[in-house]
Amino acid sequence: MKHSTQQRESILESLRMASGPLTPAEILEAARKRVPGMGIATVYRNLKLLLRSGLAREIALPGSSSRYELFNLEHHHHFQCRDCLQVYCLHGCPGGLHALTPEGFVLEEHEIVLYGRCAGCNLGYQ
Amino acid sequence: MKHSTQQRESILESLRMASGPLTPAEILEAARKRVPGMGIATVYRNLKLLLRSGLAREIALPGSSSRYELFNLEHHHHFQCRDCLQVYCLHGCPGGLHALTPEGFVLEEHEIVLYGRCAGCNLGYQ
DNA sequence: ATACTTGCAAAAGTTTTGCAGGTTA
DNA sequence: TAACCTGCAAAACTTTTGCAAGTAT
Numbered sequence: 001m002k003h004s005t006q007q008r009e010s011i012l013e014s015l016r017m018a019s020g021p022l023t024p025a026e027i028l029e030a031a032r033k034r035v036p037g038m039g040i041a042t043v044y045r046n047l048k049l050l051l052r053s054g055l056a057r058e059i060a061l062p063g064s065s066s067r068y069e070l071f072n073l074e075h076h077h078h079f080q081c082r083d084c085l086q087v088y089c090l091h092g093c094p095g096g097l098h099a100l101t102p103e104g105f106v107l108e109e110h111e112i113v114l115y116g117r118c119a120g121c122n123l124g125y126q
Numbered sequence: 127m128k129h130s131t132q133q134r135e136s137i138l139e140s141l142r143m144a145s146g147p148l149t150p151a152e153i154l155e156a157a158r159k160r161v162p163g164m165g166i167a168t169v170y171r172n173l174k175l176l177l178r179s180g181l182a183r184e185i186a187l188p189g190s191s192s193r194y195e196l197f198n199l200e201h202h203h204h205f206q207c208r209d210c211l212q213v214y215c216l217h218g219c220p221g222g223l224h225a226l227t228p229e230g231f232v233l234e235e236h237e238i239v240l241y242g243r244c245a246g247c248n249l250g251y252q
Numbered sequence: 253a254t255a256c257t258t259g260c261a262a263a264a265g266t267t268t269t270g271c272a273g274g275t276t277a
Numbered sequence: 278t279a280a281c282c283t284g285c286a287a288a289a290c291t292t293t294t295g296c297a298a299g300t301a302t
Binding site for chain 1: 187236238
């Protein structure tokens with residue numbers, strides 16, 4: 001992460017603009033709007049660097065590639081719609097997770113994912 | 127899931143005996159102890175069937191293949207040790223997740239994963 | 253000038269699929 | 278026997294890597 005390049009800026013911009021965490025393919029698609037010839041290897045390489053430097057984090061969900069989001073937002077969790085598969089960011093956190101942690105274990109972080117139907121997809125079924 | 131075979135029984139047995147969710151490779155390794163020639167395609171095919179029939183569920187974690195566990199246990203969550211990468215099952219659930227769900231969304235399920243250091247790995251660092 | 257980055261293509265790794273042969277009910 | 282399953286190998290995907298050329302500092 002020493003140099004700033006068009007490609008890198010475009011990847012960061014795509015993550016900043018996103019309404020939720022993105023897959024590498026989604027990042028590439030978004031970033032190519034600003035830097036047409038960009039290759040997928042560049043996306044993967046930059047994501048690795050962002051993870052290593054603590055600027056981004058990875059969210060793994062069943063059924064698709066991991067998704068990535070910048071780590072500068074306030075602490076939050078995610079909701080995946082089972083219909084449209086979109087991932088939304090949520091506000092807040094239930095807390096109380098230390099109660100789940102076994103004796104002798106040290107809790108450093110946590111991730112919560114809710115699954116269900118988003119508002120848009122519910123409408124279609126009413 | 128119409129016929130019972132050695133391979134299928136051995137996969138189920140591996141999942142039953144496991145102390146946490148297993149990756150396909152871990153399932154194959156365990157199942158081969160009973161059915162030596164078993165192939166990885168059989169594991170994947172059976173996992174698909176188990177998922178489709180609701181007997182198993184998939185847990186996706188960053189950095190490795192998805193893990194699978196039988197869906198007959200009581201509701202619980204998981205802890206992954208960042209040192210040894212082992213995944214442990216936890217007891218209980220903090221609840222209060224409806225409060226996170228946005229207006230108009232329907233919450234059907236949820237998954238919580240804690241990350242940190244397990245008791246065994248903590249000892250090594252004291 | 254030097255170190256860093258990129259695109260491409262190849263390599264490595266994971267998951268799925270077609271098919272011929274074997275097994276279960 | 279009819280439907281189902283399996284192993285193998287190939288195919289389809291996803292992610293990583295080597296390298297030569299280009300770019301940022």
